[in-house]
Amino acid sequence: MKFISSLCLLVCIGFLSGCATTPPSNPNNICDIFGEKKDWYKAAKKSEDKWGSSVPVMISIMYQESQFVQKARPARTKILWIFPGPRPSSAYGFAQVKSDTWDDYQRDAGGMWARRDNFKDAVDFIGWYNYQSEKRSKIKRNDAYNLYLAYHEGHGGYNKKTYNSKAWLKSTAQKVATRTAEYTKQLQQCEDDLDRGHWWWPF
Numbered sequence: 211m212k213f214i215s216s217l218c219l220l221v222c223i224g225f226l227s228g229c230a231t232t233p234p235s236n237p238n239n240i241c242d243i244f245g246e247k248k249d250w251y252k253a254a255k256k257s258e259d260k261w262g263s264s265v266p267v268m269i270s271i272m273y274q275e276s277q278f279v280q281k282a283r284p285a286r287t288k289i290l291w292i293f294p295g296p297r298p299s300s301a302y303g304f305a306q307v308k309s310d311t312w313d314d315y316q317r318d319a320g321g322m323w324a325r326r327d328n329f330k331d332a333v334d335f336i337g338w339y340n341y342q343s344e345k346r347s348k349i350k351r352n353d354a355y356n357l358y359l360a361y362h363e364g365h366g367g368y369n370k371k372t373y374n375s376k377a378w379l380k381s382t383a384q385k386v387a388t389r390t391a392e393y394t395k396q397l398q399q400c401e402d403d404l405d406r407g408h409w410w411w412p413f
Contacts (some may be wrong), residue, residue: 231329233278240269240393241400243278251404253330261337262344263351266393268336270386271358275306280327282306304332315339336361343368354390358383 236242244251254265276282282303301308303326307315312335316324319338324331340357343349346365349356360368362379373379 231280233280237273237278238392240266240396241404243269244400244404247329248407250329250333251407254333255405256330257334257337260334261341261351263337263340263357264390264394266390266397267340267352267354267357268333270354270390270393271336271361272304272333273389274358274382274386276304278304280304280329303327304329305335307332307335311339355383355387358386 234243234246258265307326312326315335315338316322340351343357343360344351347360347368359373363372
């Protein structure tokens, strides 16, 4: 009986480990990302069709937020420069979404089973949030620079232009815009192949 219990535990651990999603090996090339993670393209394309924000914009924001680390969290603060303290925010997952904002998304669009550490749900959240940015802050859904500012500051903060006192944030938003332009050019080289594969991908 003890052997069977141990075996079951090992099987469960193996199953859970198998469910973990590793970051793409070359995150700087969107064709390589989707070549390696074929189900990611289907999810990103579905979000693009649903919310109107382009695949390169959404993937660039995700890259900036988590570098595609599934269970990313902000680093803990330090107590007395040594002991680990609380995390600075509840941000979590691929899109680094705070708990309250995720609750809003679940109520409005995602449903109660949506998870921040699920790529499909996370990329749909980014598309949804960019759609909200257009409605609440009059930002075009493919304006990567301003979309990222609103993503980071929230719509209230963006509308108050809180980003103007944060040079580092403007620099980061420019990185997102530059990466979006690079991803857009790259995707033009492989989108036809991805679309052909997309229609046959069952999951």
